[in-house]
Amino acid sequence: MLDYGSGNIRSVEKALQRAGADTVVTADPETALSAPGLVVPGVGAFAACMAGLRAVRGDQVIDRRLAGSRPVLGICVGMQVMFAEGVEHGLRSEGCGQWPGTVGRLAAPVLPHMGWNTLDAPAGSRLLAGIGPGTRFYFVHSYAAHDLPMPPSERMTPPLISWATHGERFIAAVENGPLCATQFHPEKSGDAGAALLANWLEMV
Numbered sequence: 001m002l003d004y005g006s007g008n009i010r011s012v013e014k015a016l017q018r019a020g021a022d023t024v025v026t027a028d029p030e031t032a033l034s035a036p037g038l039v040v041p042g043v044g045a046f047a048a049c050m051a052g053l054r055a056v057r058g059d060q061v062i063d064r065r066l067a068g069s070r071p072v073l074g075i076c077v078g079m080q081v082m083f084a085e086g087v088e089h090g091l092r093s094e095g096c097g098q099w100p101g102t103v104g105r106l107a108a109p110v111l112p113h114m115g116w117n118t119l120d121a122p123a124g125s126r127l128l129a130g131i132g133p134g135t136r137f138y139f140v141h142s143y144a145a146h147d148l149p150m151p152p153s154e155r156m157t158p159p160l161i162s163w164a165t166h167g168e169r170f171i172a173a174v175e176n177g178p179l180c181a182t183q184f185h186p187e188k189s190g191d192a193g194a195a196l197l198a199n200w201l202e203m204v
Contacts, residue, residue, distance in 0.1 A: 002027070002039065002056070003027045004055065006077065008043050008047050009025055020198060026055050028084065036204050038061070038062070039111065040075045046080055046093050047088065049077045050093055071204045075187070079181035081096050082096050082171060083095045083103050083145055087105070088105070099150075099176070101145055101146075101148050102145070103145050108167025113141055117136060126199055126203060127162075127173060127180055127200060128162065141183060146169070162174075165171070171183065189195035
């Protein structure tokens with residue numbers, strides 16, 4: 001697990017351990033680079049998380065891992081920073097740029113989106129394998145990605161996207177080769193979250 005000053009590290013670590021993982025929490029780039037799988041949690045503001053990531057060279061670690069097809073899992077803002085940019089209060093912040101697109105404020109009557117919600121999962125999802133339709137996951141956020149505009153390529157397998165709705169439809173999870181991410185918190189999602197983490201560990 002990458003420790004870059006964002007909260008929620010311990011609850012994610014405990015959830016991974018319950019799912020069967022041997023965990024190491026580290027801010028050391030070489031340790032994070034060499035691990036079989038890397039989890040990037042995140043809570044709070046997009047810009048603050050990116051500043052924390054850059055401070056420990058986490059953005060470079062993520063890029064190098066994915067270039068070598070080494071698994072990365074982003075959670076909540078740890079998912080959002082994988083996109084090209086985030087917009088908060090009219091200010092644009094550059095993200096890790098692993099995916100094109102912008103993270104912006106949800107158009108919803110009540111924010112934050114806090115509580116349990118269902119997903120519209122794609123066929124063939126490995127993260128959600130064995131998890132039935134109508135299963136609820138726990139969300140806490142006011143910002144989200146609304147689209148993932150991938151350029152067409154015969155060599156590129158399209159990402160698998162799970163959607164959820166709160167005021168408007170938004171991206172709830174993405175599976176894109178070695179890079180997976182969830183807007184919701186699997187560590188707060190009970191048995192469903194534990195099953196998802198176990199599925200991800202099988203991919204590591």
